[in-house]
Amino acid sequence: MHKKLIHNGQVITPEGILSNGYVYVVSGKIVGVGDGIIEVSDDVERIDAQGLYISPGFIDIHVHGGGGADFMDGTVEAFLKVAETHVNYGTTALSPTTLTSHVEDLFSILDAYAVANERNTKGAQFIGVHLEGPYFSMNQRGAQNPKFIRNPDPEEYKRILDYSDAIARWSAAPELPGALEFGKYVKSKGKILALAHTDAIYEEVLEGFNHGFTLATHFYSAMSGVTRRNAYRYAGAVEAGYLIDEMDVEIIADGIHVPAPLLQLVVKIKGADRIALVTDAMRSAGMPEGESVLGNIETGLKVLVEDGVAKLSDRSAFAGSVATADRLVRTMIREAKVSLEDAVKMMTATPARIVGLSEKKGSLEPEKDADIVLFDQDIQVKLTMVGGIVLHYQLNKQSK
Known part of the structure:
Protein backbone atom coordinates (compact mmCIF):
# COMPACT_ATOMS: atom_id res chain seq x y z
CA MET A 1 0.00 0.00 0.00
CA HIS A 2 1.65 3.21 -1.22
CA LYS A 3 1.00 6.29 0.91
CA LYS A 4 1.93 9.88 0.11
CA LEU A 5 1.29 13.16 1.88
CA ILE A 6 1.62 16.37 -0.10
CA HIS A 7 1.70 19.16 2.46
CA ASN A 8 2.63 22.81 2.99
CA GLY A 9 0.85 23.96 -0.16
CA GLN A 10 -2.07 26.06 -1.34
CA VAL A 11 -4.70 23.43 -2.10
CA ILE A 12 -7.24 24.33 -4.79
CA THR A 13 -10.55 22.76 -3.76
CA PRO A 14 -14.13 23.20 -5.04
CA GLU A 15 -14.83 25.36 -1.99
CA GLY A 16 -11.76 27.58 -2.32
CA ILE A 17 -8.02 27.60 -1.68
CA LEU A 18 -6.60 26.17 1.56
CA SER A 19 -3.61 28.38 2.34
CA ASN A 20 -1.67 25.77 4.33
CA GLY A 21 -3.18 22.58 3.03
CA TYR A 22 -2.43 18.96 2.39
CA VAL A 23 -3.60 16.10 0.21
CA TYR A 24 -3.26 12.57 1.56
CA VAL A 25 -2.99 9.75 -0.98
CA VAL A 26 -3.26 6.00 -0.44
CA SER A 27 -2.93 3.42 -3.22
CA GLY A 28 -3.54 5.94 -5.98
CA LYS A 29 -6.64 7.51 -4.43
CA ILE A 30 -7.17 10.70 -2.46
CA VAL A 31 -8.25 9.85 1.07
CA GLY A 32 -7.92 13.21 2.75
CA VAL A 33 -7.79 16.93 1.95
CA GLY A 34 -7.46 19.57 4.62
CA ASP A 35 -5.87 22.66 6.08
CA GLY A 36 -3.01 22.71 8.57
CA ILE A 37 -0.99 19.78 9.90
CA ILE A 38 -2.06 16.13 9.79
CA GLU A 39 -0.42 13.34 11.75
CA VAL A 40 0.50 10.31 9.64
CA SER A 41 2.52 7.15 10.21
CA ASP A 42 6.23 6.86 9.47
CA ASP A 43 5.65 4.76 6.34
CA VAL A 44 4.05 7.69 4.52
CA GLU A 45 6.17 9.41 1.87
CA ARG A 46 6.08 13.16 2.48
CA ILE A 47 6.27 15.73 -0.32
CA ASP A 48 6.80 19.31 0.81
CA ALA A 49 4.92 21.52 -1.65
CA GLN A 50 7.01 24.51 -0.54
CA GLY A 51 4.02 26.85 -0.69
CA LEU A 52 3.17 25.97 -4.28
CA TYR A 53 -0.39 25.52 -5.51
CA ILE A 54 -1.70 21.96 -5.25
CA SER A 55 -4.20 21.47 -8.05
CA PRO A 56 -6.26 18.72 -9.62
CA GLY A 57 -4.53 17.27 -12.67
CA VAL A 355 -16.52 13.49 -20.64
CA GLY A 356 -18.37 11.83 -17.76
CA LEU A 357 -15.45 11.43 -15.36
CA SER A 358 -16.55 13.71 -12.52
CA GLU A 359 -16.82 10.84 -10.06
CA LYS A 360 -13.14 10.00 -10.54
CA LYS A 361 -11.36 13.13 -11.70
CA GLY A 362 -11.46 16.90 -11.91
CA SER A 363 -11.19 17.94 -8.26
CA LEU A 364 -9.23 17.19 -5.11
CA GLU A 365 -11.74 15.24 -3.05
CA PRO A 366 -11.66 11.95 -1.14
CA GLU A 367 -12.15 8.77 -3.19
CA LYS A 368 -11.08 10.44 -6.44
CA ASP A 369 -8.01 9.48 -8.45
CA ALA A 370 -4.79 11.00 -7.14
CA ASP A 371 -4.16 13.05 -10.28
CA ILE A 372 -2.37 16.08 -8.86
CA VAL A 373 -0.27 18.98 -10.14
CA LEU A 374 1.97 21.38 -8.25
CA PHE A 375 2.72 24.73 -9.86
CA ASP A 376 3.95 28.19 -8.90
CA GLN A 377 2.26 31.59 -9.28
CA ASP A 378 3.32 31.71 -12.94
CA ILE A 379 1.73 28.27 -13.57
CA GLN A 380 5.14 26.67 -14.05
CA VAL A 381 4.58 22.98 -13.31
CA LYS A 382 6.90 21.51 -10.69
CA LEU A 383 5.28 18.11 -10.09
CA THR A 384 2.75 15.92 -11.86
CA MET A 385 1.20 12.87 -10.22
CA VAL A 386 -1.01 10.40 -12.09
CA GLY A 387 -2.88 7.84 -10.04
CA GLY A 388 -0.61 8.47 -7.07
CA ILE A 389 2.60 8.01 -9.09
CA VAL A 390 4.92 10.98 -9.56
CA LEU A 391 5.81 11.22 -13.27
CA HIS A 392 7.26 14.72 -13.40
CA TYR A 393 9.35 16.21 -10.60
CA GLN A 394 11.20 19.53 -10.39
CA LEU A 395 11.04 20.32 -6.70
CA ASN A 396 14.14 20.80 -4.59
CA LYS A 397 15.54 17.37 -3.73
CA GLN A 398 15.56 17.94 0.00
CA SER A 399 11.77 18.44 0.00
CA LYS A 400 10.96 14.90 -0.99
Whole structure:
Protein backbone atom coordinates (compact mmCIF):
# COMPACT_ATOMS: atom_id res chain seq x y z
CA MET A 1 0.00 0.00 0.00
CA HIS A 2 1.65 3.21 -1.22
CA LYS A 3 1.00 6.29 0.91
CA LYS A 4 1.93 9.88 0.11
CA LEU A 5 1.29 13.16 1.88
CA ILE A 6 1.62 16.37 -0.10
CA HIS A 7 1.70 19.16 2.46
CA ASN A 8 2.63 22.81 2.99
CA GLY A 9 0.85 23.96 -0.16
CA GLN A 10 -2.07 26.06 -1.34
CA VAL A 11 -4.70 23.43 -2.10
CA ILE A 12 -7.24 24.33 -4.79
CA THR A 13 -10.55 22.76 -3.76
CA PRO A 14 -14.13 23.20 -5.04
CA GLU A 15 -14.83 25.36 -1.99
CA GLY A 16 -11.76 27.58 -2.32
CA ILE A 17 -8.02 27.60 -1.68
CA LEU A 18 -6.60 26.17 1.56
CA SER A 19 -3.61 28.38 2.34
CA ASN A 20 -1.67 25.77 4.33
CA GLY A 21 -3.18 22.58 3.03
CA TYR A 22 -2.43 18.96 2.39
CA VAL A 23 -3.60 16.10 0.21
CA TYR A 24 -3.26 12.57 1.56
CA VAL A 25 -2.99 9.75 -0.98
CA VAL A 26 -3.26 6.00 -0.44
CA SER A 27 -2.93 3.42 -3.22
CA GLY A 28 -3.54 5.94 -5.98
CA LYS A 29 -6.64 7.51 -4.43
CA ILE A 30 -7.17 10.70 -2.46
CA VAL A 31 -8.25 9.85 1.07
CA GLY A 32 -7.92 13.21 2.75
CA VAL A 33 -7.79 16.93 1.95
CA GLY A 34 -7.46 19.57 4.62
CA ASP A 35 -5.87 22.66 6.08
CA GLY A 36 -3.01 22.71 8.57
CA ILE A 37 -0.99 19.78 9.90
CA ILE A 38 -2.06 16.13 9.79
CA GLU A 39 -0.42 13.34 11.75
CA VAL A 40 0.50 10.31 9.64
CA SER A 41 2.52 7.15 10.21
CA ASP A 42 6.23 6.86 9.47
CA ASP A 43 5.65 4.76 6.34
CA VAL A 44 4.05 7.69 4.52
CA GLU A 45 6.17 9.41 1.87
CA ARG A 46 6.08 13.16 2.48
CA ILE A 47 6.27 15.73 -0.32
CA ASP A 48 6.80 19.31 0.81
CA ALA A 49 4.92 21.52 -1.65
CA GLN A 50 7.01 24.51 -0.54
CA GLY A 51 4.02 26.85 -0.69
CA LEU A 52 3.17 25.97 -4.28
CA TYR A 53 -0.39 25.52 -5.51
CA ILE A 54 -1.70 21.96 -5.25
CA SER A 55 -4.20 21.47 -8.05
CA PRO A 56 -6.26 18.72 -9.62
CA GLY A 57 -4.53 17.27 -12.67
CA PHE A 58 -5.23 19.00 -15.97
CA ILE A 59 -7.62 17.19 -18.33
CA ASP A 60 -7.11 17.86 -22.05
CA ILE A 61 -10.06 16.52 -24.07
CA HIS A 62 -8.66 17.54 -27.46
CA VAL A 63 -5.01 16.89 -28.29
CA HIS A 64 -3.34 15.60 -31.47
CA GLY A 65 0.31 15.34 -30.53
CA GLY A 66 3.39 16.64 -28.79
CA GLY A 67 7.07 15.98 -28.32
CA GLY A 68 7.57 15.36 -32.04
CA ALA A 69 4.85 12.70 -32.27
CA ASP A 70 1.26 12.71 -33.51
CA PHE A 71 -1.49 10.19 -32.88
CA MET A 72 -1.98 10.07 -36.66
CA ASP A 73 1.44 8.42 -36.89
CA GLY A 74 -0.51 5.34 -35.87
CA THR A 75 2.21 3.79 -33.71
CA VAL A 76 2.28 2.76 -30.08
CA GLU A 77 5.50 4.72 -29.68
CA ALA A 78 3.79 7.92 -30.89
CA PHE A 79 0.95 7.49 -28.41
CA LEU A 80 3.36 7.02 -25.53
CA LYS A 81 5.54 9.94 -26.58
CA VAL A 82 2.59 12.33 -26.66
CA ALA A 83 1.39 11.19 -23.23
CA GLU A 84 4.86 11.50 -21.72
CA THR A 85 5.35 14.97 -23.23
CA HIS A 86 2.14 16.50 -21.92
CA VAL A 87 2.49 15.07 -18.42
CA ASN A 88 5.47 17.39 -17.99
CA TYR A 89 3.11 20.35 -18.34
CA GLY A 90 0.50 19.16 -15.83
CA THR A 91 -1.79 17.08 -18.04
CA THR A 92 -2.81 13.93 -16.19
CA ALA A 93 -5.54 12.75 -18.59
CA LEU A 94 -6.07 13.35 -22.30
CA SER A 95 -8.20 12.35 -25.27
CA PRO A 96 -6.10 11.29 -28.30
CA THR A 97 -7.63 13.07 -31.28
CA THR A 98 -7.59 12.10 -34.96
CA LEU A 99 -7.79 14.04 -38.22
CA THR A 100 -9.71 13.28 -41.40
CA SER A 101 -8.27 10.13 -42.98
CA HIS A 102 -8.91 6.79 -44.69
CA VAL A 103 -11.02 4.44 -42.57
CA GLU A 104 -8.26 1.85 -42.65
CA ASP A 105 -5.80 4.39 -41.21
CA LEU A 106 -8.30 5.15 -38.48
CA PHE A 107 -8.52 1.48 -37.59
CA SER A 108 -4.73 1.32 -37.31
CA ILE A 109 -4.82 4.26 -34.91
CA LEU A 110 -7.51 2.60 -32.80
CA ASP A 111 -5.41 -0.57 -32.71
CA ALA A 112 -2.38 1.42 -31.57
CA TYR A 113 -4.47 3.09 -28.87
CA ALA A 114 -5.49 -0.27 -27.42
CA VAL A 115 -1.87 -1.40 -27.07
CA ALA A 116 -0.56 1.96 -25.88
CA ASN A 117 -3.29 2.22 -23.28
CA GLU A 118 -1.97 -0.98 -21.68
CA ARG A 119 1.67 0.16 -21.79
CA ASN A 120 1.18 3.75 -20.71
CA THR A 121 2.84 3.99 -17.30
CA LYS A 122 4.91 7.16 -17.71
CA GLY A 123 2.47 9.64 -19.24
CA ALA A 124 -0.92 11.26 -19.00
CA GLN A 125 -3.73 8.70 -18.85
CA PHE A 126 -5.74 8.07 -22.02
CA ILE A 127 -9.48 8.65 -21.58
CA GLY A 128 -10.85 7.58 -24.96
CA VAL A 129 -10.34 8.56 -28.58
CA HIS A 130 -11.83 11.72 -30.07
CA LEU A 131 -12.65 11.36 -33.77
CA GLU A 132 -12.37 14.77 -35.42
CA GLY A 133 -13.97 14.35 -38.83
CA PRO A 134 -14.30 13.44 -41.62
CA TYR A 135 -17.88 14.78 -41.73
CA PHE A 136 -17.11 18.49 -42.08
CA SER A 137 -18.09 21.55 -44.06
CA MET A 138 -15.59 22.06 -46.87
CA ASN A 139 -15.80 25.83 -46.34
CA GLN A 140 -14.70 25.44 -42.73
CA ARG A 141 -12.12 22.68 -43.22
CA GLY A 142 -9.22 24.70 -41.82
CA ALA A 143 -6.07 22.56 -42.07
CA GLN A 144 -8.04 19.31 -42.45
CA ASN A 145 -7.23 17.41 -45.64
CA PRO A 146 -10.06 18.15 -48.13
CA LYS A 147 -9.44 14.81 -49.85
CA PHE A 148 -11.09 13.00 -46.97
CA ILE A 149 -13.94 15.41 -46.12
CA ARG A 150 -17.35 13.91 -46.87
CA ASN A 151 -20.95 13.63 -45.71
CA PRO A 152 -21.97 11.10 -43.05
CA ASP A 153 -22.29 7.57 -44.42
CA PRO A 154 -24.33 5.21 -42.19
CA GLU A 155 -22.50 2.12 -43.36
CA GLU A 156 -19.16 3.78 -42.64
CA TYR A 157 -19.84 5.31 -39.23
CA LYS A 158 -21.61 2.22 -37.93
CA ARG A 159 -18.62 0.15 -39.01
CA ILE A 160 -16.23 2.51 -37.24
CA LEU A 161 -18.20 2.56 -33.99
CA ASP A 162 -18.47 -1.22 -34.04
CA TYR A 163 -14.71 -1.54 -34.50
CA SER A 164 -13.58 -0.17 -31.14
CA ASP A 165 -14.99 0.65 -27.73
CA ALA A 166 -12.15 3.17 -27.30
CA ILE A 167 -14.06 5.87 -29.20
CA ALA A 168 -15.37 8.39 -26.68
CA ARG A 169 -16.33 11.36 -28.82
CA TRP A 170 -17.04 12.30 -32.42
CA SER A 171 -16.93 15.84 -33.85
CA ALA A 172 -18.83 16.68 -37.05
CA ALA A 173 -20.78 19.44 -38.82
CA PRO A 174 -24.50 19.21 -37.91
CA GLU A 175 -25.78 20.87 -41.10
CA LEU A 176 -24.56 18.16 -43.49
CA PRO A 177 -27.00 15.80 -45.21
CA GLY A 178 -27.45 12.83 -42.89
CA ALA A 179 -25.77 14.55 -39.93
CA LEU A 180 -28.83 14.43 -37.67
CA GLU A 181 -29.26 10.69 -38.22
CA PHE A 182 -25.53 10.31 -37.60
CA GLY A 183 -25.80 12.26 -34.38
CA LYS A 184 -28.72 10.23 -33.14
CA TYR A 185 -26.79 7.02 -33.76
CA VAL A 186 -23.61 8.26 -32.10
CA LYS A 187 -25.54 9.28 -29.00
CA SER A 188 -27.34 5.91 -28.93
CA LYS A 189 -23.91 4.34 -28.53
CA GLY A 190 -23.19 6.47 -25.47
CA LYS A 191 -20.59 8.66 -27.19
CA ILE A 192 -20.10 12.41 -26.85
CA LEU A 193 -21.21 14.31 -29.94
CA ALA A 194 -19.71 17.68 -30.83
CA LEU A 195 -20.12 20.19 -33.63
CA ALA A 196 -16.95 21.22 -35.47
CA HIS A 197 -15.68 22.68 -38.74
CA THR A 198 -19.22 23.85 -39.39
CA ASP A 199 -20.88 26.47 -41.57
CA ALA A 200 -24.23 26.01 -39.84
CA ILE A 201 -26.57 28.84 -39.00
CA TYR A 202 -28.26 29.09 -35.61
CA GLU A 203 -31.36 27.09 -36.59
CA GLU A 204 -29.20 24.20 -37.86
CA VAL A 205 -27.09 24.18 -34.72
CA LEU A 206 -30.21 24.20 -32.54
CA GLU A 207 -31.59 21.22 -34.42
CA GLY A 208 -28.23 19.54 -34.08
CA PHE A 209 -28.21 20.25 -30.34
CA ASN A 210 -31.60 18.59 -30.05
CA HIS A 211 -30.08 15.54 -31.76
CA GLY A 212 -27.11 15.36 -29.40
CA PHE A 213 -24.55 17.93 -30.58
CA THR A 214 -24.03 19.31 -27.08
CA LEU A 215 -20.39 20.42 -27.29
CA ALA A 216 -18.73 22.99 -29.57
CA THR A 217 -15.27 21.85 -30.69
CA HIS A 218 -12.56 24.58 -30.59
CA PHE A 219 -15.13 27.37 -30.28
CA TYR A 220 -14.59 30.21 -32.78
CA SER A 221 -12.06 28.18 -34.80
CA ALA A 222 -13.38 26.76 -38.12
CA MET A 223 -16.89 27.86 -37.17
CA SER A 224 -19.45 30.19 -38.76
CA GLY A 225 -20.43 33.52 -37.25
CA VAL A 226 -23.02 36.05 -38.38
CA THR A 227 -23.50 35.65 -42.13
CA ARG A 228 -25.59 37.14 -44.92
CA ARG A 229 -27.59 35.16 -47.44
CA ASN A 230 -29.53 37.10 -50.08
CA ALA A 231 -29.50 40.30 -48.03
CA TYR A 232 -30.71 38.60 -44.83
CA ARG A 233 -28.48 38.17 -41.79
CA TYR A 234 -28.30 34.87 -39.93
CA ALA A 235 -26.74 33.98 -36.62
CA GLY A 236 -24.03 31.36 -37.01
CA ALA A 237 -22.57 28.54 -34.93
CA VAL A 238 -20.73 30.94 -32.63
CA GLU A 239 -23.92 32.81 -31.77
CA ALA A 240 -25.71 29.50 -31.30
CA GLY A 241 -23.08 28.45 -28.80
CA TYR A 242 -23.88 31.55 -26.81
CA LEU A 243 -27.65 31.37 -27.13
CA ILE A 244 -27.97 27.70 -26.18
CA ASP A 245 -27.30 27.87 -22.46
CA GLU A 246 -26.80 24.12 -22.07
CA MET A 247 -24.17 23.87 -24.80
CA ASP A 248 -20.60 23.35 -23.60
CA VAL A 249 -17.72 24.91 -25.49
CA GLU A 250 -14.03 24.13 -25.66
CA ILE A 251 -11.54 26.86 -26.48
CA ILE A 252 -7.89 26.83 -27.55
CA ALA A 253 -6.76 29.34 -24.96
CA ASP A 254 -3.29 29.97 -26.33
CA GLY A 255 -4.09 33.67 -26.76
CA ILE A 256 -3.65 33.34 -30.53
CA HIS A 257 -6.46 31.14 -31.87
CA VAL A 258 -8.85 33.09 -29.66
CA PRO A 259 -7.52 36.56 -28.74
CA ALA A 260 -7.97 38.20 -25.37
CA PRO A 261 -11.22 40.14 -26.06
CA LEU A 262 -12.94 37.00 -27.31
CA LEU A 263 -11.62 34.94 -24.39
CA GLN A 264 -13.17 37.55 -22.09
CA LEU A 265 -16.44 37.42 -24.01
CA VAL A 266 -16.65 33.62 -23.84
CA VAL A 267 -16.10 33.69 -20.10
CA LYS A 268 -18.60 36.51 -19.63
CA ILE A 269 -21.37 34.68 -21.47
CA LYS A 270 -20.71 30.98 -20.91
CA GLY A 271 -18.91 30.97 -17.54
CA ALA A 272 -16.29 28.57 -16.23
CA ASP A 273 -18.83 25.77 -15.73
CA ARG A 274 -19.46 25.54 -19.49
CA ILE A 275 -15.92 26.08 -20.82
CA ALA A 276 -13.23 23.44 -21.26
CA LEU A 277 -9.73 24.59 -22.10
CA VAL A 278 -8.05 22.44 -24.75
CA THR A 279 -4.61 22.54 -26.32
CA ASP A 280 -5.62 21.03 -29.69
CA ALA A 281 -1.85 20.54 -29.79
CA MET A 282 -0.03 19.06 -32.77
CA ARG A 283 3.35 17.30 -32.72
CA SER A 284 5.38 20.49 -32.14
CA ALA A 285 4.00 21.06 -28.64
CA GLY A 286 6.96 20.99 -26.28
CA MET A 287 9.39 21.28 -29.22
CA PRO A 288 11.50 24.11 -30.72
CA GLU A 289 9.88 26.28 -33.38
CA GLY A 290 10.56 25.66 -37.08
CA GLU A 291 9.24 23.37 -39.81
CA SER A 292 6.92 20.56 -38.77
CA VAL A 293 4.17 18.24 -40.01
CA LEU A 294 0.48 18.27 -39.12
CA GLY A 295 -0.90 14.75 -39.02
CA ASN A 296 0.92 11.61 -40.12
CA ILE A 297 4.68 12.13 -40.28
CA GLU A 298 4.88 10.60 -43.76
CA THR A 299 1.73 11.91 -45.42
CA GLY A 300 0.73 14.94 -43.35
CA LEU A 301 0.73 18.64 -44.13
CA LYS A 302 4.01 20.56 -43.88
CA VAL A 303 3.61 23.55 -41.60
CA LEU A 304 5.68 26.29 -40.02
CA VAL A 305 5.76 26.83 -36.27
CA GLU A 306 6.52 30.41 -35.25
CA ASP A 307 5.18 33.01 -32.84
CA GLY A 308 3.84 30.26 -30.60
CA VAL A 309 1.51 28.71 -33.19
CA ALA A 310 1.58 26.44 -36.26
CA LYS A 311 0.82 28.11 -39.59
CA LEU A 312 0.37 26.98 -43.16
CA SER A 313 3.61 27.28 -45.09
CA ASP A 314 2.39 30.44 -46.84
CA ARG A 315 1.33 31.91 -43.46
CA SER A 316 -2.22 32.39 -44.77
CA ALA A 317 -3.88 30.59 -41.85
CA PHE A 318 -3.22 28.79 -38.60
CA ALA A 319 -2.49 25.08 -38.96
CA GLY A 320 -2.60 23.95 -35.37
CA SER A 321 -1.77 24.74 -31.79
CA VAL A 322 1.50 24.04 -30.02
CA ALA A 323 0.09 24.90 -26.59
CA THR A 324 0.46 22.88 -23.43
CA ALA A 325 -2.07 22.86 -20.59
CA ASP A 326 -0.07 25.14 -18.30
CA ARG A 327 -0.03 27.80 -21.02
CA LEU A 328 -3.83 27.66 -21.28
CA VAL A 329 -4.31 28.30 -17.57
CA ARG A 330 -1.71 31.07 -17.61
CA THR A 331 -3.33 32.75 -20.63
CA MET A 332 -6.81 32.69 -19.11
CA ILE A 333 -5.56 34.39 -15.96
CA ARG A 334 -3.48 37.02 -17.76
CA GLU A 335 -5.61 37.76 -20.84
CA ALA A 336 -9.13 36.64 -19.99
CA LYS A 337 -8.77 38.18 -16.50
CA VAL A 338 -10.29 35.20 -14.72
CA SER A 339 -9.42 34.00 -11.23
CA LEU A 340 -6.96 31.17 -10.68
CA GLU A 341 -9.81 29.02 -9.39
CA ASP A 342 -11.90 29.54 -12.52
CA ALA A 343 -8.94 28.97 -14.85
CA VAL A 344 -8.17 25.70 -13.09
CA LYS A 345 -11.84 24.67 -13.15
CA MET A 346 -11.89 25.06 -16.95
CA MET A 347 -8.86 22.76 -17.15
CA THR A 348 -10.11 20.20 -14.62
CA ALA A 349 -13.67 19.99 -13.29
CA THR A 350 -15.48 21.20 -16.41
CA PRO A 351 -13.77 18.85 -18.88
CA ALA A 352 -14.19 16.02 -16.37
CA ARG A 353 -17.94 16.61 -16.35
CA ILE A 354 -18.16 16.89 -20.12
CA VAL A 355 -16.52 13.49 -20.64
CA GLY A 356 -18.37 11.83 -17.76
CA LEU A 357 -15.45 11.43 -15.36
CA SER A 358 -16.55 13.71 -12.52
CA GLU A 359 -16.82 10.84 -10.06
CA LYS A 360 -13.14 10.00 -10.54
CA LYS A 361 -11.36 13.13 -11.70
CA GLY A 362 -11.46 16.90 -11.91
CA SER A 363 -11.19 17.94 -8.26
CA LEU A 364 -9.23 17.19 -5.11
CA GLU A 365 -11.74 15.24 -3.05
CA PRO A 366 -11.66 11.95 -1.14
CA GLU A 367 -12.15 8.77 -3.19
CA LYS A 368 -11.08 10.44 -6.44
CA ASP A 369 -8.01 9.48 -8.45
CA ALA A 370 -4.79 11.00 -7.14
CA ASP A 371 -4.16 13.05 -10.28
CA ILE A 372 -2.37 16.08 -8.86
CA VAL A 373 -0.27 18.98 -10.14
CA LEU A 374 1.97 21.38 -8.25
CA PHE A 375 2.72 24.73 -9.86
CA ASP A 376 3.95 28.19 -8.90
CA GLN A 377 2.26 31.59 -9.28
CA ASP A 378 3.32 31.71 -12.94
CA ILE A 379 1.73 28.27 -13.57
CA GLN A 380 5.14 26.67 -14.05
CA VAL A 381 4.58 22.98 -13.31
CA LYS A 382 6.90 21.51 -10.69
CA LEU A 383 5.28 18.11 -10.09
CA THR A 384 2.75 15.92 -11.86
CA MET A 385 1.20 12.87 -10.22
CA VAL A 386 -1.01 10.40 -12.09
CA GLY A 387 -2.88 7.84 -10.04
CA GLY A 388 -0.61 8.47 -7.07
CA ILE A 389 2.60 8.01 -9.09
CA VAL A 390 4.92 10.98 -9.56
CA LEU A 391 5.81 11.22 -13.27
CA HIS A 392 7.26 14.72 -13.40
CA TYR A 393 9.35 16.21 -10.60
CA GLN A 394 11.20 19.53 -10.39
CA LEU A 395 11.04 20.32 -6.70
CA ASN A 396 14.14 20.80 -4.59
CA LYS A 397 15.54 17.37 -3.73
CA GLN A 398 15.56 17.94 0.00
CA SER A 399 11.77 18.44 0.00
CA LYS A 400 10.96 14.90 -0.99
